[in-house]
Amino acid sequence: MIEVRNLTKVFGDGKAADEAVRLAGEGLGRPEIQRRTGATLAVHDVSFDIGDGELFVIMGLSGSGKSTLVRLLNRLIEPTSGSIAVDGRELGSLGAADLRTLRNERIAMVFQHFALLPHRTVRQNAEYGLQIRGVDAGTRREKAEWALEQVGLGDRADALPGQLSGGMQQRVGLARALASDTDVLLMDEPYSALDPLIRRDMQQLLVRLQRDLKKTIVFITHDLNEAMLLGDRILLLKDGRLVQVGTGPQILESPADDYVAEFVSDVDRSRVLTAADVIREARITVTLDERPADVLVRLGRAEATGAYVVDDGHRILGVVRDDWLGHAAGRGATGIDRSALVEEYRTTEPGRPLIDLLHQVGRNPVPLAVVDDGRLTGVVPRGAVLAALSTHDEATADGRNA
Structure with a gap:
């Protein structure tokens, strides 16, 4: 562009x-x-x-x-x-x-000090760029009210800028830019x-x-x-x-x-790095038609206590735990019952900052799932988060020691 x-x-x-x-x-x-x-x-x-x-x-x-x-x-x-x-x-x-x-x-511009017209209402300020362009009054009003809704000021359209807080005034400036489209x-x-x-x-x-x-x-x-x-x-x-x-x-x-x-x-690396920066491939995912005995073997090799169960589109159906798998294997079960699945897992989007994930990782039998458009794309293990956040501290310490 x-x-x-x-x-x-x-x-x-x-x-x-x-x-x-x-x-x-x-x-x-x-x-x-x-x-x-x-x-x-x-x-x-x-x-x-x-x-x-x-x-x-x-x-x-x-x-x-x-x-x-x-x-x-x-x-x-x-x-x-x-x-x-x-x-x-x-x-x-x-x-x-x-x-x-x-x-x-x-090209629209949003300024540090708002640049609002104090004698015009919030709606009129949001319309201003369109007015200069010669857009008719009905279209101006429609676009301005849409933009004000986008920034959370739909109910303040008739207020004057001086009646708003600084944050609200900046929202009006942003709405004006959005309304200009x-x-x-x-x-x-x-x-x-x-x-x-x-x-x-x-x-x-x-x-x-x-x-x-x-x-x-x-x-x-x-x-x-x-x-x-x-x-x-x-x-x-x-x-x-x-x-x-x-x-x-x-x-x-x-x-x-x-x-x-x-x-x-x-x-603050926790606010910069996202789930996508520390994502790992899920070590185990299973489907409903797999034999519990076979899944138990895979869990043992991975030293895990549970696994994500996914459908053909790799969407999460739930989590199967090792204790249920053990009982099912003892019965000679040939598949995993959907009723046995538990919801002991959490999901996040790839762009979520790590600071928002710290309270979620390591609290379930499976790592935090990264989901994009409903599909499981990977997981965020607790160790990966801690390693990413500790890198800066170690580097700083090394620099001081040097």
């Missing part, structure tokens, strides 16, 4: 900007370039792609260039050099009218002004909306835990330069350099 190639932005006059770019190409850092030229190298030679429907996070510390970069993506700031294409259309080739159309119809959402640190509990609620809301709506979202943050929670992939910036792009687990396990390693050292 978005292609960025060799994007550079220098704040300064022509000669100073040219000199800054030249010095950056020689490897000089931002402070030295500014000392020599008086120009600020905000973004330098950044290239990346964002897929259709991807939630792509751009992150870095204050002054890293992330807010400049997101404003380059819709030409609120003009680049010094490089190219940006949205859905194959080069932004640098657009005239003023086409650029306004792009911002109205293809654009292909791309740019979100510039939208939750940084919220208190931690409301921020967490808004993060979960965005995760749910993205699962349902599959928008292309570029999300800016300085909070690595937030980036790891939300992002399909994450781009890390330092002094305007791209340091690493990858999934949260990729960056955690293989940091590009010492800067990234230090940056991620305090990340």
